[in-house]
Amino acid sequence: MSVRAAGLNFRDVLMTVGMTPEPGDIGNEGSGVVLETGSGVRDLRPGDRVMGLFPGAFGPLAVADHRYLARVPESWDHAEAAAVPAVYLTAYLVLVDEVKLRAGRPCSSTPPPGASARRHSAWPGTWELACSRRPAPGSGTCSDPRG
Numbered sequence: 646m647s648v649r650a651a652g653l654n655f656r657d658v659l660m661t662v663g664m665t666p667e668p669g670d671i672g673n674e675g676s677g678v679v680l681e682t683g684s685g686v687r688d689l690r691p692g693d694r695v696m697g698l699f700p701g702a703f704g705p706l707a708v709a710d711h712r713y714l715a716r717v718p719e720s721w722d723h724a725e726a727a728a729v730p731a732v733y734l735t736a737y738l739v740l741v742d743e744v745k746l747r748a749g750r751p752c753s754s755t756p757p758p759g760a761s762a763r764r765h766s767a768w769p770g771t772w773e774l775a776c777s778r779r780p781a782p783g784s785g786t787c788s789d790p791r792g
Contacts, residue, residue, distance in 0.1 A: 646695065646709055650727035651675040651702035675702030676717055676726035686711045696726035698734065 657671040676696040679689050689695065694717040699709035717726040740746040 646677040646679050646699075646707055648675055648677040648702055648705055648707050649723035650677075652727040652729070652731065654731040656731070670700065670703070672703035673700055674698050674727065674730040675707070676723040677707065680706075682711065689714065689716075694723070694726070696730055698730050702727070 651672050652674040653671070654674065656665065656673070659665045660669065660671050674697070676694065679691050679693045679695055681691055682689055689711050695709075695714040696717050697709060697714035699707050699713060701707035713730075715730075717723070
């Protein structure tokens, strides 16, 4: 893929100051344009705008596993898309692997991963209890869409 923008996250900060045990380089999330795909890839084509987790996001070109990529929404630019993957993956892993979010269960969220959790909590049958540092319009500090 041709890399158009790279994201930075807390893992990159920890790597920079030597506080992570795993080796590697900073810059593991970003966005770009698919140049070519492997023979088994069916969901992406050359020219697709994608975002995701992949090594080499600070270079002009990168090789990415298609399973860690998603199409960039048309209304987003590459800089916006590059800032999303790690935050959304964090929220997804917490909700699915740790919280075991299922239909009929509430989802409480706080920023910044909370904004991502709110998107995941829109799964059928779940409801959201969103909290923020700023009061919800016309209410206290939390909002419950159920009233």
